[in-house]
Amino acid sequence: GENVEQHPSTLSVQEGDSAVIKCTYSDSASNYFPWYKQELGKRPQLIIDIRSNVGEKKDQRIAVTLNKTAKHFSLHITETQPEDSAVYFCAAHTGRRALTFGSGTRLQVQP
Amino acid sequence: DSGVTQTPKHLITATGQRVTLRCSPRSGDLSVYWYQQSLDQGLQFLIQYYNGEERAKGNILERFSAQQFPDLHSELNLSSLELGDSALYFCASSATGLGSYEQYFGPGTRLTVT
Numbered sequence: 001g002e003n004v005e006q007h008p009s010t011l012s013v014q015e016g017d018s019a020v021i022k023c024t025y026s027d028s029a030s031n032y033f034p035w036y037k038q039e040l041g042k043r044p045q046l047i048i049d050i051r052s053n054v055g056e057k058k059d060q061r062i063a064v065t066l067n068k069t070a071k072h073f074s075l076h077i078t079e080t081q082p083e084d085s086a087v088y089f090c091a092a093h094t095g096r097r098a099l100t101f102g103s104g105t106r107l108q109v110q111p
Numbered sequence: 112d113s114g115v116t117q118t119p120k121h122l123i124t125a126t127g128q129r130v131t132l133r134c135s136p137r138s139g140d141l142s143v144y145w146y147q148q149s150l151d152q153g154l155q156f157l158i159q160y161y162n163g164e165e166r167a168k169g170n171i172l173e174r175f176s177a178q179q180f181p182d183l184h185s186e187l188n189l190s191s192l193e194l195g196d197s198a199l200y201f202c203a204s205s206a207t208g209l210g211s212y213e214q215y216f217g218p219g220t221r222l223t224v225t
Contacts, residue, residue, distance in 0.1 A: 045113075100156070
């Protein structure tokens with residue numbers, strides 16, 4: 001089955017800096033890659049996603065890039081703010097079953 | 112608010128007991144997914160239903176079962192509870208059974224087994 005690895009597990013940045021979280025997946029048939037943000041004790045919230053026919057997608061301060069050949073995708077957050085502090089999960093989907101999630105990255109933005 | 116509702120929000124019960132968690136998907140969504148999130152852990156997929164039928168199974172224990180009813184709400188039944196079953200249980204819904212569309216999560220049910 002699909003396996004998703006996510007790095008780093010924790011990330012601390014200064015307010016205003018950029019943050020990058022990387023994920024790799026194992027199943028070349030995966031075709032959908034969402035990113036979720038989860039604040040403590042709350043539900044995961046979909047923040048951005050990308051499909052396999054697109055290499056990059058941007059939404060204001062967040063962007064996701066996908067390299068199908070290397071089977072990896074990344075989340076980029078620019079001009080980080082304290083409210084960006086949360087756990088971020090990447091996920092991959094092949095169409096056969098539900099999402100396979102990465103292990104999460106705890107992002108802390110220092111004011 | 113994602114439009115997915117879950118009840119109850121919190122549940123405290125003893126080992127050996129049985130509980131039922133309930134989920135109502137977003138209006139129009141046919142698929143319901145159940146996930147388990149233990150403390151400081153990732154999201155583990157348990158099971159998926161699409162329009163009343165089981166579509167996919169993940170790491171769901173035999174003590175756990177689920178169903179989706181004609182009105183599309185779903186219930187997750189956990190029996191012979193153990194301390195290790197304490198976790199946040201999320202359901203998510205999406206528009207199609209293929210799962211290649213966005214999944215929206217409910218607020219979760221926090222289960223504590225004592």
